[in-house]
Amino acid sequence: MSKSRKACLQYCLSLFALLAALLPASAQTEIDGIMMTKNNFCVGPMYGYSSWKNYWEGTRKRENLNLGRISTQMFSIMGNYGVSNKLNILFAVPYVKTKASAGTLHGVEGIQDGSLWVKWMPIERNIGKGNLTAYGIAGVSAPLSNYVADYLPLSLGLRSKSLSLRIMGDYQWGKVFVTASGTYIFRDNIKIDRDAYYTTEMHYTNKVSMPDALSFNLRTGYRYNNLIAEAVLDNWTTLGGFDITRNNMPFPSNRMNATRLGVNMKYELQAPRGLSVIAAGNYVIAGRNVGQATTINGGLFYIINFNRKQQAAASPEKSQP
Known part of the structure; x- marks a missing residue:
């Protein structure tokens, strides 16, 4: 991919894709096939809203009138720094609010799980008429507050520390691109505020064994100059766990599978220089022990070019463009 300023602005879309992954409290990493240029820093606020009324209790789809509609709002600060043209560091700090429209369960709010990723591009080749x-x-995440995990579906998250390892390939031919990736997520065990619980058998402990997970993502669309528009298909599969029992609350170690279909768009403003507007949405088309959620996201990102500051300090008599 080009290391130009336009590529830097385009890269902010990957941060937006990250928020879309974070909103359902999954542990996915960013998934865009563009690198941030060395000494450039992309940062900005994000907002996401997700809601559902129908959900899957195991493979049985249903609704619960005692809950009504479950909604989640996420306010997040996200950023990416180009250590080099081939090595980037990303972070995200989300604040989450949950709500149920019916029943006696109250929503909660607070800081969720902080995340940090390292992205490396070891291969860049011209193949055929395109660029591969x-x-x-690699990414890690951990809870930043002492929230209660055993309060699904209204808890802020699952409180599980995680390590994710992803491989990804991107091929661009002219203005059209295809990106595919796969991720394995290692999840640490958690503790809950009770000394016994039942899954498929009785456990006399406050420790919960959390199954690992796999994630796959495919995206394709238009990428050129100041505009990116893409369609996205992704899947999250829990490697173990158990189904929600009939008329019961979800549990942190449930098997939670979801397939989502969505669209993302990013537009670079002509002025002020370095500012991008991002919007997206996705819908859960298939699942197991998850809500059939509709999610919308939006945000602003700004590029800070530290190269210019260094050049200005070294040559104060020269004006920078």
């Missing part, structure tokens, strides 16, 4: 790049991405 390959990436390796």
Whole structure:
């Protein structure tokens, strides 16, 4: 991919894709096939809203009138710094609010799980009439507050520390691109505020074994100059766990599978220079022990170019464009 300023602005879309992944409290990493240029910092606020009324209790789809509609809002600060043209560091700090429209359960709010990723691009090749790049991405996440995980579906998250390892390939031919990736997520066990619980058998402990997970993502669309528009299909599969029992609350170690279909768009404003507007939405088309959620997101990102500041300090007599 080009290392130009336009590529830097386009890269902010990957941060937006990250929020879309975070909103359902999954542990996915960013998934865009563009690198941030060395000494450039992309940062900005994000907002996301997700809601559902119908959900899957195991494979049985239903609704619960005692809950009504479950909604989640996320306010987040996200950023990416280009250590080099081939190595980027990303972070996200989300604040989450949940709500149920019916029943006696109250929503909660607070800081959820902080995340940090390292993205490396070891391969960039011209193949045929297009450009192929390959990436390796490693990420960690951990709870930043002492929220209660055993309060699904209204808890802020699952409180599980995680390590994610992703491989990704991107091929761009003219203005059209295709990006595919796969991720394995290692999840640490958690503790809950009770000394016994039942899954498929009785457990006399406050420790819950959290199954690992796999995530796959495919995206394709238009990428050129100041505009990116893409369609996205992704899947999250929990490697273990158990189904929600009939008329019962969800549990942190449930098997939670979801397939989502969505669209993302990013537009670079002509002025002020370096500012991008981002919008997206997705819908859960299939699932197991999850809500059939509709999610919308929006945000603003700004590029800070530290190269210019360094050049200005080294040559104060020269004006920068």
